[in-house]
Amino acid sequence: MSQVNVLDPSASPLDYYGYELRRYREAAGLTQKQLGEIINYTGSLVGQIETARKLPTAEFSERVDAALGTGGMLSRLLGLVLRSQLPSWFQQVAELEARATEICTFHTHLVHGLLQTEAYARAVLGAMDRSNLEDRTAVRLARQRILEKDEPPVLWVILSEAVLHQEIGGRETMRGQMAHFLTSEKAPRLNVQVLPYAAGAHAGLQGPFDLFHFPGDPSIVYTEGYGAGHPTANLETVRDCSLRYDHLQAAALSIKDSAELIRHVMEERYGEQHAVA
Structure with a gap:
C-alpha cells in the first residue's frame, strides 16, 4: 500500500486547500479516481492537488464544490491560495x-x-x-x-x-x-x-x-x-x-x-x- 502524504494545513494556503479537499473527498467515501471521474479530471491530478504539488484552478474548485457539496468553500479559498503563490x-x-x-x-x-x-x-x-x-x-x-x-x-x-x-x-x-x-x-x-x-x-x-x-x-x-x-x-x-x-x-x-x-x-x-x- 502506498504511503499517504500527511499535510500540515497550517503550512500554507495551498496545503490547507489540499487538506480540506482530501477531508471532503474521504467524508464522501470516494477515492481520488472516483472523484476524478465525477468531475472529469484524472485521479492523479486530484492526488497532486491534495498533496500540494499542483495548483488548483477555478474550474476544478467549482466542480469539486458541486460534487462534494462544500457550499463553495474551495472556490472561496482559491483566491487566498493563488495570492500566496505570488x-x-x-x-x-x-x-x-x-x-x-x-x-x-x-x-x-x-x-x-x-x-x-x-x-x-x-x-x-x-x-x-x-x-x-x-x-x-x-x-x-x-x-x-x-x-x-x-x-x-x-x-x-x-x-x-x-x-x-x-x-x-x-x-x-x-x-x-x-x-x-x-x-x-x-x-x-x-x-x-x-x-x-x-x-x-x-x-x-x-x-x-x-x-x-x-x-x-x-x-x-x-x-x-x-x-x-x-x-x-x-x-x-x-x-x-x-x-x-x-x-x-x-x-x-x-x-x-x-x-x-x-x-x-x-x-x-x-x-x-x-x-x-
Whole structure:
C-alpha cells in the first residue's frame, strides 16, 4: 500500500486547500479516481492537488464544490491560495489591491496586471522564464478577482501611448488586449486614459507608479524595480505622486478619446489586414 502524504494545513494556503479537499473527498467515501471521474479530471491530478504539488484552478474548485457539496468553500479559498503563490515581495501589493477602494495607476511600457488578458500575461511572464508558465499566469490573473467583487475598487488607469505599440505576444494577443481595454467604456468603475506622444514632457517621466486609497487609512504609493517592490505611506511622497497623477490625468486624452485611439491602433496596427500570410 502506498504511503499517504500527511499535510500540515497550517503550512500554507495551498496545503490547507489540499487538506480540506482530501477531508471532503474521504467524508464522501470516494477515492481520488472516483472523484476524478465525477468531475472529469484524472485521479492523479486530484492526488497532486491534495498533496500540494499542483495548483488548483477555478474550474476544478467549482466542480469539486458541486460534487462534494462544500457550499463553495474551495472556490472561496482559491483566491487566498493563488495570492500566496505570488513572489514574496509582491504579496503585500496584492493585499493592497484587495483592500483598496480606489487604485490609480500610471504605466509607460506595459499593461497593468489588473488589466492584462491571459495571452498578454503569458507573453510577459514567459519573456525570460517559461517554467511553470501556466501556473504563474493563473496566479497573476487571480489578482483580477477583486474587480468582480460586489463592491470593486474604482480603477483609474493611465498608460503611455507606447503601451499600445509595444507588441507583446504577437498581433492577435495585442488585438485581444486592445479589445479588453475597450470594455471599460461600459464599466463606470474602470477608467482607461491614454497619455499621447503629443503630450511631450510630462509629470510621469520619473517612471510608473500606483496609488492606493483606503477608507480611513493613509494612502500608499507603490513603485517597482527588478525583483523588488517599494510601497510607502510617506506623506510627502504620497502628496507628490497624487499631484503628479492629477497632472497626468489633465495631460492624458479623455476616456472617450482614449477609447477612440485604442480602437484606431487596434485596427490599423493589429487588424487582420496586417496579418502575415
